[in-house]
Amino acid sequence: MQVILKENVENLGHIGDIVKVAPGYARNYLIPRNFAIEATEKNAKALEHAKRQLEYKRNKVLEQARVLVAKIEGVSLSISHQAGEEGKLFGSVTNMELAELLKAQGVEIDRKKIVLAEPIKHVGEFIAVVKVHPEVTANLKVVVTKAE
Structure with a gap:
């Protein structure tokens, strides 16, 4: 089953990536927790529109991570x-x-x-x-x- 990631998932991929996962993993873990959506044709077209927003979110998360790194160090x-x-x-x-x-x-x-x-x-x-x-x-x- 192919899904589009809405969040960074360790060992799987980053925001906006289309990845192939087991159907049970997608149905029982990724989709209910809003980490991913199913990669249908409609969602793939919506992804193109949402890529800009996802890129903004990715940069925002990365910036927050860098601020946290400065605090920790x-x-x-x-x-x-x-x-x-x-x-x-x-x-x-x-x-x-x-x-x-x-x-x-x-x-x-x-x-x-x-x-x-x-x-x-x-x-x-x-x-x-x-x-x-x-x-x-x-x-x-x-x-x-x-x-x-």
């Missing part, structure tokens, strides 16, 4: 955890914990968009990648210290 998170003598943490710092700390700083982001190369299990400075938009990522500085 301006923030440095400090976390204190209990640790052993050699700086090894009891447990680890997770992306859920980072998302909560970002929310406390006024930047609300889904925890699934925070990517850690490997779990943080030692005291020190780390960089976490935040996938704000398919085209834009931010580097989040995380400082882990030993709790007293």
Whole structure:
């Protein structure tokens, strides 16, 4: 089944793309959530008219993502955890914990968009990648210290 995307869908495509998906995926997920419309001849003609609006929306979403990246990169998170003598943490710092700390700083982001190369299990400075938009990522500085 072919659909026209109305939103950016990760691993599928961008706004305005015509993609082929399984009928159940389109019928049960994409169309009810307004992520896509069916690619009929009528909708394809309407797409040409709507492309300008979609391009404007795409640019607006990209601009919002860049503003969010500037906010995220301006923030440095400090976390204190209990640790052993050699700086090894009891447990680890997770992306859920980072998302909560970002929310406390006024930047609300889904925890699934925070990517850690490997779990943080030692005291020190780390960089976490935040996938704000398919085209834009931010580097989040995380400082882990030993709790007293």
